[in-house]
Amino acid sequence: MGIFEKFSSKVTQITGSTSAFIVAVVIVLGWLVSGPFFNYSETWQLVINTGTTIITFLMVFLIQKSQNKESLAIQLKLNELVASHEHASNRLVNVEGLTEEELKIIQKYYFKLSELAMKERNILQSHSIDEAHQNNEFKHKKHPPRAERK
Numbered sequence: 206m207g208i209f210e211k212f213s214s215k216v217t218q219i220t221g222s223t224s225a226f227i228v229a230v231v232i233v234l235g236w237l238v239s240g241p242f243f244n245y246s247e248t249w250q251l252v253i254n255t256g257t258t259i260i261t262f263l264m265v266f267l268i269q270k271s272q273n274k275e276s277l278a279i280q281l282k283l284n285e286l287v288a289s290h291e292h293a294s295n296r297l298v299n300v301e302g303l304t305e306e307e308l309k310i311i312q313k314y315y316f317k318l319s320e321l322a323m324k325e326r327n328i329l330q331s332h333s334i335d336e337a338h339q340n341n342e343f344k345h346k347k348h349p350p351r352a353e354r355k
Contacts, residue, residue, distance in 0.1 A: 209270075210270070210274070213267045213270045213271060214271065214274075216267050217267055217268060217270075217271040220264065220267075233253070236249075236252070236253045280299075280301055284298045284299060296311070297311070
């Protein structure tokens, strides 16, 4: 893990905490209370405006870095689930790399599946207890528990 990655993860974790929020509120309250001592001058106003602008500007990049990492991790987990499922289409692995037009084509397929499921009108037809038992038996035949493998 790179230095910036460690730094951004730590800062994102700290700034997202309750303690950080309390510190921010205390700073704002301190600034408000100090207003009369500085006669509510332009400099007094400039201090809070400049400080919050700089912090916001820097936090945008740190938050985006953190979101990019989380998004990639989620994509990889979903790719693993799709790739490991016997009946899933491997075309969905790395689907985030497709164009918007390609995604809309795939969306039509899933919309059609949804329409077909709605025609059944009975959730027991698409997800039944028997189906759960069949899926469990199928998995045990394909990958028996460790005790049975010996």
